Amino acid sequence: MMRTFFISFLALTAALFAADLAPGKTHAVLNVSYTNFDDVPQRNKLLTFVGQKNPENKISVRTDANGEAVLLIPREDSYRILCESLTGPFECGTTPYVSLKASTGAVNVAFDDTRAELQGVSFKVGSAELIQSSLATLNKTIDGLKKNAKAKVEIEGHTSSEGGEDYNQKLSEERAQSVRNYMIQKGIDGSRITAVGYGYSRPKASNDTEEGRKQNRRIEVRVTNPDEVEATVE
Secondary structure: OOOOEEEEEOOOEOOOOOOOOOOOOOEEEEEEEEEOOOOOEOOOOEEEEEEOOOOOOEEEEEOOOOOEEEEEEEOOEOEEEEEEEOOEEEEEEEOOOEOOOOOEEEEEEEEOOOEEEOOOOOEOOOOOOEOHHHHHHHHHHHHHHHHOOOOOEEEEEEOOOOOOHHHHHHHHHHHHHHHHHHHHHOOOOHHHEEEEEOOOOOOOOOOOOHHHHHHHOEEEEEEOOHHHOOOOOO
């Protein structure tokens, strides 16, 4: 299965994309290149960098016609990167630690804004009942769907291989349907949402380890009509 993101970080000695920004006493310069998985530049896309040590360090930037952007970023922190998609903002990578001596750097982000794993969405063991902590992620996705009223999505349920094929197929279908039902309850027209269960037929990691099985138990959302809608951001 295609990964939701891929990120690399170059040494903090890279040349600047923009000549009008320079490192300061507390900030380094970060150059950003944003593409999809086919290396097509993602134009006019919003990226947000949130400090992991200090979440108040939050910087948003929009890419230009070449899918590039440049920003000043506070030192002594590493950053989660949020990419705006058709169904809300999703984490699409992290930066390494920006050291006190860092001056300039570069990061390449690849992300498919038509699909994402709903990280944090989970269920009671062996059940399709959503855990309360799942609702924050689902509510963000619902907000994205409300902003992009033309978008239609498929909710995909995936499981590990524990329990056998028939059991997991049924469980994946019920979990996808549970997410669909919640979205409808929150105001999304049911005609915009389909729910499909894939059981354990599409693993993203090995089912031979508990960590791999944990990764395989997931919900993904995929936009089925990407050519008819573009992401709306604030």
